[in-house]
Amino acid sequence: MNFTSPIVIAELICLIGAFIFLRNDKTVFWKLSIAYLLLALLTEAAGSYMSAKRENNLWLYNAFVFFEIGFIFIGIYHSLKDYLNPKPILFVGLGIVYAIYFGFILKDSIMVFNSVAVTVMSVVFSLYCLYYYYLLLNDDKFIEIKDHPQFWWITGVLFYYFGGTVCNLLSDVFDVRFGKGFTLRYVITITLNLILYSVWTYSYTCRAKQRKLQS
Template identity: 35%
Template sequence: MPLYLSINTIAEITCFLIGLICLFQDKSLLWKSFIAYLFLVCITETGGIYLRVHHTRNYLIYTIYMFFECLMVSTFFYYIYKRYHHKIKLLYSWMALFLVIYLMELYTSHFKSFPSFTATFMSVVFVVASLYFYLLIIKDERFRQLSTYPTFWIVNGILLYYFGSTACNVFYDYLVQNENGIKATLSIRYIIFNLLNVLLYACWSYAFICRYYQRKLSSSSR
């Protein structure tokens, strides 16, 4: 069991439990879907560790997970943009483009490796989408207390994680080496991704808590 309790899994499980407590009675299907998504995250991470422990390549489980990751984050951005009169065709177009790139990379690699180019492309798109959200917030005339605005913290987590992961992928060869230029077992890249995971799920956990208290205040004021 200790093998399965890494920094990543502890952050993911903690976020899942907070989401379960805070969002279980939420009336929004999208917010409630975070519970199912985070459960999938925990299952994927546990399955990946299990396969690695048994000396089996685990890229396939993360490859399948990537599709659901893209779907969840993309749907959330559509939920945000919908308030500013963006149409669902934008979501369909993006998912179609993602699937084309995703399937083409898998086909060219004969389904024998993780689609890293697709992951990097997806990360760049999510970074741009996050920055666009900030632009919409700046232009929006409605006042929002950003310190307790759940959507803001979800996007903060997305921006930190995907910007950091994109940078890690760009500088991959440097980050997996130690100071002597030799491949390191505990690389800087591994440490950075642990930190990015913690930041992502910390932001999301805080967003769920804000959403919970927002719902409580709304129901009590009726």
């Protein structure tokens, strides 16, 4: 694992922030955030090691996507449940994404990156995030946005997955190379990761404040 990579640095900072601010949290979702970030880092480490050994590591990232789908759905559920019972609409999306995920693996094997499931889940996550904003805007209860952890967590998800969807759909457009250096797509990917982990880290500080006020 390249510890000088901006993405890895952002993941490490986010994991440290999650541990500091969420380790005493009693809510399952916030506790899972620590485990998820740790899993993401371990996946990066194992994937880098396998790549250095010239081994196919795509099955590893496909396995991580399985947990990624579940974790993000849990986070969306945690955010939506303040406004309605989200289980019916979330189960539909969850069923669609996992059906495509396993269908792709059965058709092309786990050794081929599951790009179809990643694209579909990104679209589904973006739609649920927009729905959250709709419910938030139509809620009569006053909420201090700057200190609201669910809002910032959802915002990070929307930026990352909506941006990733656009990148995937317009991959040819963004495969512009800067001289002999990085492609535009790579720069956008780094930027999206930095936004995701920065906003998530801020949401953890908001959650710590919220927990302190509630206690």
